[in-house]
Structures are given as structure tokens and as C-alpha cells.
Amino acid sequence: MSNFSYQNQTLHAESVAITELVATYDSPLYIYSKAEIETNWYTFNDAFGDHPHLVCFAVKANSNLAVLNVLAKIGSGFDVVSRGELERVLAAGGKADRCVFSGVAKTIDEIERALEVGIRCFNVESSSELDRIEQVASRLNVQAPVSIRVNPDVDAKTHPYISTGLKENKFGVDIDDAVNLYQKANDSEHLNVQGLDCHIGSQITDVSPFLDALDKVLALVSQLQSKGIEIAHLDLGGGIGIKYDDEQTIDIATYVSSVLDKVGDLEIILEPGRAIVGNAGVFVTKVEFLKQNSEHSFAIIDGAMNDLLRPAFYNAYHKVLPVNENTKGIDANWDLVGPICETGDFLAKNRKLSLSEGDFLAFMSAGAYGFTMSSNYNSRPRVAEVMVSNNTHTLVRERETIQDLFNKEYIIND
Structure with a gap:
């Protein structure tokens, strides 16, 4: 997190003191x-050099x-999993033809809208979904660009909740069943086979699962080519x-180089999310009370699990x-705990700190899956977000x- 550092003993975001930001925007606060x-x-884009590629930021x-707009301005593509995410990308200046549409439960409305704006590709997660896309495309008299997401049964060795590449996971099509689905798509006049998709999980810190999955995927590409089904991108x-x-x-750079050594001329699409924004954000919270007993020391902060759920x-x-x-x-x-009425409402445990009431604390690496997972649980308003650029x-x-909490709710008048 090179852009978050101490200057004159005060933590800064780029060249702005975080004390200035909380004085201006209050606490709790997300800062990017x-x-x-x-x-x-x-870092991702440049690693490919001249090889055909598209880096699609995972909007989730x-x-x-503002984050999406920053990325759109420098040429990013986007990976979306709902119509809401697609509309956010478009509102932020992103282009639909640089978007891939993932997710296991695409609705008719979502498919129609994606086709209307010219989506780059649907990442198809099941035979039923392929049927639905074909039906919508037929009714609209267009061809839908599709890529089948295959499940290679590779253990990403990450948290079970963010593992997506095993047979026990809900995502993708069993790699052994993919050929028949590709044949079906290839035979349809309303589907246009574009690529092959594979995503095995999140927060992976070892390159070997990626390369194991790639080997399985490339074997499938060869099998498809032998049947006359051409794949334009991976x-x-x-x-x-x-x-x-x-x-x-x-x-x-080493990971991308290892991929390019194997894929020949195939265009490569990557969907990094956390790796782009995770260390580009912090969550700042204030110590409200200190509470100690014979067993524990609690710092009760104004941020809570509804603000930072991870x-x-x-x-x-x-x-x-x-x-x-x-x-x-x-x-x-100290256990750093919030005001939510749940024992599970903690943001950190057993942290060695020197604390006073009124201190501000920064939870680092909070730019990914921070605000996007936040909620109004306990009727708490969601916090502000701020972006820093130099000074x-x-x-x-x-x-x-x-008022925002209930301005779309109504009382029954008997």
C-alpha cells in the first residue's frame, strides 16, 4: 500500500492527512x-505487452x-454479475463491448439489457442458462456472444466461501460435460461461441492452481478445435x-509470462478485482469507549460489521x-468491536495497540469487498466514501x- 504512509507521524492517503479527511467527512469513512x-x-495490463488481452475489473x-470511472478512463474492461453492475459501468463511462457478464442466475431482463447495449460476452454457467440466452437472442433476432465457464475441479487452497473451482461449488459447468454444451452453442444460429472461461477462486497466493487449471482448459480447447469449434479467447x-x-x-508479471508461454496466439481476458482495489482503500473508524475486564480488553469503535463485513x-x-x-x-x-447487537460484530481481535478514547484507527487493505458488502443492519446508515488524488x-x-433508511418504506393505513 505504497500510497498510504506515515508523514510527520500521521497516516496519509497519498499527500492528504487522514486526520484532515475525518475532520472533513466524519467517521467511519472509506478512503481510496x-x-x-x-x-x-x-501492472496487469502492461505485463501482457503486445499479446492480445483485456483486463476486466471485477465490479463486485x-x-x-468514481472507482469505475478511474478505470474506464485508462481503458479497463469490466466483469459484471448483475444488471445493476452493468448499469454502474455504463454510468461511469465504461463500454459494454469491454464487459463480460458472469454470474450463475442471469435473468431475462439482464440478458435483454446486455444484448441491447452490446455486451462483449456472456460467461455461461449452466445448460439452462445457455437455453435462456438462446431464447432471448432468438426473440430479439440477434446473435448472443457466449463463453462457457468450465469448472476444472482444481483446489485453489483458499477460504471455502471464496473457492469456486471445485465440483462441490455452484459455479460453472463440469469440464467433462463442456464439449456437448459447446457443440450445442456452436450449432445454434442465435449463439456465437467466443471463448472459454474459468475462475477457480479468490485471494489465491500460489500460482500453481492457476496453471493447473490452465492446463485442463487448454486440453479442452484442443478437443473443441478437433470438432471444428474455434475459441477466440480464454x-x-x-x-x-x-x-x-x-x-x-x-x-x-511472472504469472502472466507463465500463461503466455502456454496459450499461443489466444487472446487472454483476466478479471482482477481485489488485486486492483484491495490495497487502494482503507476504512477509518473512531474509538468510542475502552472497556476492560479480567478476560478481555475491548475497544468499542464506531465502525461495525455492517460497514466492513469480511x-x-x-x-x-x-x-x-x-x-x-x-x-x-x-x-x-485489544478486541476491536462495533456497536451492532451481535457477538460476531468484530473487526479485529487480540491486536496489540496503545489506545485512548477518541483515537482514530485505519483498517488497511479495505478497498475490496468493503463498502460493496456493507448493509443497513441495526438501521445504521452506510458510511461515506472519499477518493484522494495527490493532494x-x-x-x-x-x-x-x-431519513435515507426508510424513505422508500410505507405504512399501511387501515
Whole structure:
């Protein structure tokens, strides 16, 4: 997270002190670095050199319009999983012909809209979905571009909730059944076979599962070619992990080079999400109360599981840094817990910190699956989002108000 650092003992986002940001926009608060987003995307894009490719940002990781706009301006494609995500991309200046549409439950409305705006490709997850796309395309008298997502039964060795490439997972088509589905698509006058898709999971920190899956996918490509079914691109998904603590992560250039050594002239599509925005964001929260008993030391903060769900959901780890480095308070191993009425409402446990009431803390590496997974549980308004660019900062999502919580609800008048 090179764009988040201490300057004069105060944590900064690029050249702006986080103390200035919370004074301006209040707490809790999501803060994003524009420079970090751009740098991370270019790391993927530049690794391909002149080889045909498209880097599609996985919108589910962070769907803020400003984030999407930053990426659209530098030429990113997008991986969407709902009509809402597609519409966000279009509103942010992204192009439909640089979007792939993933997801296991595409509705008729979503398929119609994607065809209307000229989607680059549907990543098809089942035989029934292929039938539905064909029916919609036939009714509209168009050809739908399709790619079959195959499940290679490769263990990504990641958290079970974010593993997607095993037979026990809901995603994709069994790789052994894919040939028949491709033949069906190839025979249809309303389907246009474009590629082959494979995504095995998220937060993967070892390159070997990716390459194992690629070998299986390339064997399938050869089998399809022998039947006269040509594949124009390989979509290898996303899933490259980031450093939350001291993990060994994958070198992007080395990974891409290993892929290109195997794929010949095939165009490659990648769908990184977390790897682009994860370390481009932090979540800042304030210590409201300190509470200690014989067993535990609790720092009760104004951020909660509804704001940053990952720790409660996955037992995920986020490094926690004091916004003011020289803060001196009570030294203890603190559990950082929120105001939600759930024992599972924690953002970190057993962290050695020196804390005082009123201190601000930054949860690092919170740019992915932070705000996008937030909710209004316990009738808590969702927090504001801010983007920093060098020494300037912009509010890119207003903090919700109490009125926002129920302005679309109605009382029955008996």
C-alpha cells in the first residue's frame, strides 16, 4: 500500500492527512487512492505487452462510480454479475463491448439489457442458462456472444466461501460435460461461441492452481478445435491475492509470462478485482469507549460489521494502524468491536495497540469487498466514501442519513 504512509507521524492517503479527511467527512469513512488503483491496473495490463488481452475489473470488488470511472478512463474492461453492475459501468463511462457478464442466475431482463447495449460476452454457467440466452437472442433476432465457464475441479487452497473451482461449488459447468454444451452453442444460429472461461477462486497466493487449471482448459480447447469449434479467447478469471499482513503474493508479471508461454496466439481476458482495489482503500473508524475486564480488553469503535463485513464473515484479517503514530494510551491486546447487537460484530481481535478514547484507527487493505458488502443492519446508515488524488480529495459517495433508511418504506393505513 505504497500510497498510504506515515508523514510527520500521521497516516496519509497519498499527500492528504487522514486526520484532515475525518475532520472533513466524519467517521467511519472509506478512503481510496486514485494513484494506487491506476498503478495496480497497469501492472496487469502492461505485463501482457503486445499479446492480445483485456483486463476486466471485477465490479463486485468495488462498484463506486468514481472507482469505475478511474478505470474506464485508462481503458479497463469490466466483469459484471448483475444488471445493476452493468448499469454502474455504463454510468461511469465504461463500454459494454469491454464487459463480460458472469454470474450463475442471469435473468431475462439482464440478458435483454446486455444484448441491447452490446455486451462483449456472456460467461455461461449452466445448460439452462445457455437455453435462456438462446431464447432471448432468438426473440430479439440477434446473435448472443457466449463463453462457457468450465469448472476444472482444481483446489485453489483458499477460504471455502471464496473457492469456486471445485465440483462441490455452484459455479460453472463440469469440464467433462463442456464439449456437448459447446457443440450445442456452436450449432445454434442465435449463439456465437467466443471463448472459454474459468475462475477457480479468490485471494489465491500460489500460482500453481492457476496453471493447473490452465492446463485442463487448454486440453479442452484442443478437443473443441478437433470438432471444428474455434475459441477466440480464454477468460482466466481473477482471484490473485493481495498482502493483508505478511502473505507471500503472486508476482503478476511472472504469472502472466507463465500463461503466455502456454496459450499461443489466444487472446487472454483476466478479471482482477481485489488485486486492483484491495490495497487502494482503507476504512477509518473512531474509538468510542475502552472497556476492560479480567478476560478481555475491548475497544468499542464506531465502525461495525455492517460497514466492513469480511472479519465477521470470513474471519478475515485486516492490519490495523493508528492514524496518529505517536498516540500513547492504554497498552493492551485489544478486541476491536462495533456497536451492532451481535457477538460476531468484530473487526479485529487480540491486536496489540496503545489506545485512548477518541483515537482514530485505519483498517488497511479495505478497498475490496468493503463498502460493496456493507448493509443497513441495526438501521445504521452506510458510511461515506472519499477518493484522494495527490493532494486533493473528493467525496464520491455521501454518507446516508437516517431519513435515507426508510424513505422508500410505507405504512399501511387501515
